[in-house]
Amino acid sequence: MVCRYKYCKEKEELTSENCEKIGTFHYHKKCAKKHTGKKAIRELYYNKVSDTVVMAVLNKVIQNMIDDREISPEYLYFSLRYAINHNFTIKSPHSLPYIIDNYEIKNAYKKFQTKNAKKEVIIVPTEEKEITFNIETTQTTGWGFFGG
Numbered sequence: 636m637v638c639r640y641k642y643c644k645e646k647e648e649l650t651s652e653n654c655e656k657i658g659t660f661h662y663h664k665k666c667a668k669k670h671t672g673k674k675a676i677r678e679l680y681y682n683k684v685s686d687t688v689v690m691a692v693l694n695k696v697i698q699n700m701i702d703d704r705e706i707s708p709e710y711l712y713f714s715l716r717y718a719i720n721h722n723f724t725i726k727s728p729h730s731l732p733y734i735i736d737n738y739e740i741k742n743a744y745k746k747f748q749t750k751n752a753k754k755e756v757i758i759v760p761t762e763e764k765e766i767t768f769n770i771e772t773t774q775t776t777g778w779g780f781f782g783g
Contacts, residue, residue, distance in 0.1 A: 640666035642702040672708020673697050676715060680728070683719050688728060696728040706735060713747065714740045 636649040639660040647653065647663075655667040662670060676697055681688060700706045714735045718725060723734060734740065 636661050638663050638666050640670055642669075642698070669701055669708055672712060673701060676708065676712050679712065679715055679719075684715075684725050693728040696731055700732065700735070710744060711735060713744055717743055 638649055640662050643666050645663045654661045655664050701708055717740050718734045
């Protein structure tokens, strides 16, 4: 099988373990994540920012950011949603690179990641060994604070 993502950079062949099926097409798991992320960003921009946007320009900006600059689709979606909720001015798709570089959005994303981080507990079995303790007592005079 061949990955159907147009900008696929994965070198490994698709197998049943590392592929994901969206509709009738098969993608690498990373490529499927990018594909669905782009679609969600496109829909969010169209529905919340501007329904008169030239989709070719929006697609090119999103493709440039995700595939060329390798920005995660989750961060781009989060930053666009944050900008919409906090009334940032978004006049065109070309303002998206400026939004993701905003200091306030970067801090909010870090807080979001730490808040929603999956905590994995790794339990490593250890060998059971018998632990022995040796107690030595010494006779002290006085209060014993300074060995006196």
